[in-house]
Amino acid sequence: MNVLVTGGAGFIGRWVVKQLLDSGHCVWVLDDLSNGRKVNIDEFLNHKNFIEFIEGDIKDVSLLHTLFLNEFDLCYHLGASINVQDSIDDPATTFNNDTIGTFHVLEECKKHNVKIVFMSTCMVYDRALNLEGIKETDPVKPASPYAGAKIAAESMVLSYYTMHMTFLLLLFVHLIRMDHFKKQVVKVEFSQFS
Numbered sequence: 001m002n003v004l005v006t007g008g009a010g011f012i013g014r015w016v017v018k019q020l021l022d023s024g025h026c027v028w029v030l031d032d033l034s035n036g037r038k039v040n041i042d043e044f045l046n047h048k049n050f051i052e053f054i055e056g057d058i059k060d061v062s063l064l065h066t067l068f069l070n071e072f073d074l075c076y077h078l079g080a081s082i083n084v085q086d087s088i089d090d091p092a093t094t095f096n097n098d099t100i101g102t103f104h105v106l107e108e109c110k111k112h113n114v115k116i117v118f119m120s121t122c123m124v125y126d127r128a129l130n131l132e133g134i135k136e137t138d139p140v141k142p143a144s145p146y147a148g149a150k151i152a153a154e155s156m157v158l159s160y161y162t163m164h165m166t167f168l169l170l171l172f173v174h175l176i177r178m179d180h181f182k183k184q185v186v187k188v189e190f191s192q193f194s
C-alpha cells in the first residue's frame with residue numbers, strides 16, 4: 001500500500017514508519033519538525049520503499065493538494081502539538097494544529113478516498129479514579145486545550161466516517177515513556193474499527 005504518515009518524524013511516528021516499511025509498504029512522511037527530528041527517520045531514508053520526507057505543515061492546504069496526488073491508500077495522521085503545558089500557554093497553536101490541521105487532512109482523505117487512522121489520547125477522559133484505569137465507556141472530560149483540541153478533531157473524524165468514509169481506526173493511547181530510545185511500553189487503551 002501507499003501510506004502517508006503525518007508526524008512521522010516524531011516519537012510514535014518513527015515506529016509506525018518502521019513497521020510499515022518492515023511490512024513492505026511504500027511510505028511518505030509529512031512533518032514540520034516542530035517537535036520531531038529528522039534523525040528519527042534518517043535510517044529509513046535509503047530504504048527502497050521510503051519514498052519521500054516532506055518537511056511541511058498539515059495546515060498548508062496547497063502542499064496537501066499536491067501531496068495527495070500520490071494516490072495514497074492509507075493515512076496515519078499523527079501530526080499534532082502534544083505538549084499540555086504549551087497548549088495552556090498558547091492554545092491557538094495547539095488548536096490550529098490538532099483540530100484545524102486534522103480538518104485539512106480529513107478533507108484531502110475524503111477527496112481522494114484515502115482511509116485514515118487517527119491518533120487520539122486518553123487525556124480526553126477524566127483521570128483514572130481506580131486501579132482499573134480508563135475505559136472508553138468513561139465520560140469524556142478534557143482538562144486542557146490539548147485534550148479539547150484532540151476531542152474536537154476526534155469528533156470531526158467520526159463525522160467524516162459517518163458521512164463519507166468507508167473505514168477509520170481511532171486509537172486512544174496511553175504511552176509510558178521510559179527510555180525514549182530503548183524501551184517503550186505502549187498500551188492501547190481502546191481501538192474501534194469498522
Ligand SMILES: NC(=O)c1ccc[n+]([C@@H]2O[C@H](COP(=O)([O-])OP(=O)(O)OC[C@H]3O[C@@H](n4cnc5c(N)ncnc54)[C@H](O)[C@@H]3O)[C@@H](O)[C@H]2O)c1
Nearest residue numbers: 007010011012031032033034035036057058079080121175
Ligand atoms: N506520546 C503520547 O504519550 C501520546 C499519547 C496519546 C496520543 N498521542 C498522539 O500520538 C500522536 C503522536 O504523538 P508523539 O508522542 O509521537 O508526539 P511527537 O510530538 O513526538 O510527534 C508529533 C509530530 O507531529 C509533528 N507536527 C506537529 N505539528 C505539525 C504540523 N502542523 N504539521 C506537520 N507536522 C506536525 C511534530 O514535529 C512531531 O514530529 C499525536 O497525535 C498525539 O496526540 C501521543
